[in-house]
Amino acid sequence: MTEQELVTSLKNPSSLNNAFKELLRQYKERLYWHIRKIVIDHDDADDVLQNTFIKVYKNIDKFKEDSKLYSWMYRIATNEAITFINQRAKKNNSATEEVQLTILNNLTADDHFDGDEAQLKLQKAIATLPQKQQLVFNMKYFDAIKYREMSEILETSEGALKASYHIATKKIEQYILNN
Amino acid sequence: MNKNKKHIKTGFTTPDKYFNNFDKKLLNKLSIEESESELPKEAGFTTPENYFDNVEGEILNKVIPTKTKVIKLFNKKQFLYATSIAAILALSFFILNPSNLNLSTFDDIEYAAFEEYLNTEDLNISALELADLYEIETNELDNISFLNIEDENILEYLSEETTSDDYYDSEL
Numbered sequence: 001m002t003e004q005e006l007v008t009s010l011k012n013p014s015s016l017n018n019a020f021k022e023l024l025r026q027y028k029e030r031l032y033w034h035i036r037k038i039v040i041d042h043d044d045a046d047d048v049l050q051n052t053f054i055k056v057y058k059n060i061d062k063f064k065e066d067s068k069l070y071s072w073m074y075r076i077a078t079n080e081a082i083t084f085i086n087q088r089a090k091k092n093n094s095a096t097e098e099v100q101l102t103i104l105n106n107l108t109a110d111d112h113f114d115g116d117e118a119q120l121k122l123q124k125a126i127a128t129l130p131q132k133q134q135l136v137f138n139m140k141y142f143d144a145i146k147y148r149e150m151s152e153i154l155e156t157s158e159g160a161l162k163a164s165y166h167i168a169t170k171k172i173e174q175y176i177l178n179n
Numbered sequence: 180m181n182k183n184k185k186h187i188k189t190g191f192t193t194p195d196k197y198f199n200n201f202d203k204k205l206l207n208k209l210s211i212e213e214s215e216s217e218l219p220k221e222a223g224f225t226t227p228e229n230y231f232d233n234v235e236g237e238i239l240n241k242v243i244p245t246k247t248k249v250i251k252l253f254n255k256k257q258f259l260y261a262t263s264i265a266a267i268l269a270l271s272f273f274i275l276n277p278s279n280l281n282l283s284t285f286d287d288i289e290y291a292a293f294e295e296y297l298n299t300e301d302l303n304i305s306a307l308e309l310a311d312l313y314e315i316e317t318n319e320l321d322n323i324s325f326l327n328i329e330d331e332n333i334l335e336y337l338s339e340e341t342t343s344d345d346y347y348d349s350e351l
Contacts, residue, residue, distance in 0.1 A: 017243050024235050032231070036224050046230075050238050057242040115223015123222065142222060 003069050010060045020057055027070070028053070030143075031077045037138045038081035040103045040123070042112040048084050052077045071152035078153065082131060100127040125175035129168050136161055137168040 001009070001022060009019035031052060036045040055076050063072055089096040104124050107113045115123070126134055135154060139145040140161075147158040154161070 020242070021235075021239065024238060028234060028238075029231055032226070032234075033222075033224075037222055040224075042224070042226060046234065049234065050241065053238045054242055112225045112227065113223055114225050115221070119221065119223035142220070 007063070007065060007069055011063075016057075016060070023056070024053060027073055031073060034074065034139070034143065035077050035081045037126075037142065038078070038134070039085055040100060040107070041110070044084060044088075045081075048077070048080050052080050055080070067152045068149075071149060074153040075155075078135065096131060097127055097129075121176060121179065122172070124179075125172040128175055129171055132156075133164050133168040133171070136164040137172065140165050141169075 006019055006022060009015040010023065012019075028049065032045060032049050035048045035052070036042065039045050039048055052073070056073055059076075063069065067075075085096050085099060089099045092099060101124065104120070104127055107115075107120060107123070113120075126137060129137065132154075136150065139150050139153075140147075145153075147161050150156075150161050151158045156164075
């Protein structure tokens with residue numbers, strides 16, 4: 001099923017449910033890993049993933065098709081994950097990066113993290129970045145998303161994204177060299 | 180050697196201390212590239228077993244309503260029946276419950292009270308109705324033989340029970 005066919009089916013009430021199942025099958029893992037890298041904890045990622053798909057289901061009529069469905073869903077997932085982590089930070093009366101670092105410091109005891117020391121160090125380095133740079137770095141470095149697609153998802157120019165990635169990379173390198 | 184001095188042959192110059200800094204910059208870049216190449220390409224996060232199989236069902240349950248028709252425990256009609264029956268039972272309890280009348284059995288009704296009731300109330304009961312009340316069939320009345328009643332008994336009854344003069348007056 002092409003993306004256009006999928007969108008048409010999603011917007012038709014009689015085929016919505018089956019199309020939504022197909023949507024879940026295609027995107028659940030990709031969106032999960034995208035969310036997981038932002039919120040870090042598995043249970044939090046699970047909550048955000050479910051909320052993301054619920055929003056997609058309820059708002060499919062509002063999808064204007066001026067971007068790809070994939071980009072639209074990534075945007076919703078990104079917003080949901082950032083909102084979640086910001087709310088957590090607000091609740092703890094601290095900065096988002098601090099919340100992420102706190103979670104990362106407990107990561108070695110997490111059943112759902114089997115990374116080695118280098119992976120943990122990289123995650124800590126990413127957590128020191130401003131939110132937008134974190135997003136760009138994760139999407140480019142781990143998911144190899146093209147700047148053109150990233151531009152649609154994050155609604156930022158390709159040039160600004162390239163600059164963000166460059167700066168993020170330098171900061172991470174510096175962190176790793178110094179720690 | 181003055182590094183800022185124009186090259187004799189070409190005239191090209193270099194920035195101040197360029198060659199002194201070049202080594203440092205090159206080494207720094209190499210170390211960065213080396214460290215970048217050592218960066219892991221995996222984040223190290225894992226999921227519980229069968230997570231992606233289960234999460235699909237969880238999301239579907241939340242967004243797609245099940246087609247099973249929900250049957251209310253009580254619909255409006257049943258509710259009316261139930262309340263009506265309850266009201267009748269409650270009223271019956273207060274009206275018919277002998278304990279509320281302080282009477283344990285029908286035999287406890289005193290004859291005087293019963294007679295008083297019959298005297299004061301205009302019952303207008305006909306003989307047949309009375310017969311029905313006592314479950315006497317009309318043919319049973321027919322079977323009663325008045326011929327067997329002795330004349331003496333009739334005279335005795337009349338002398339004891341009919342004391343009012345009105346009877347005589349009306350007969351006159």
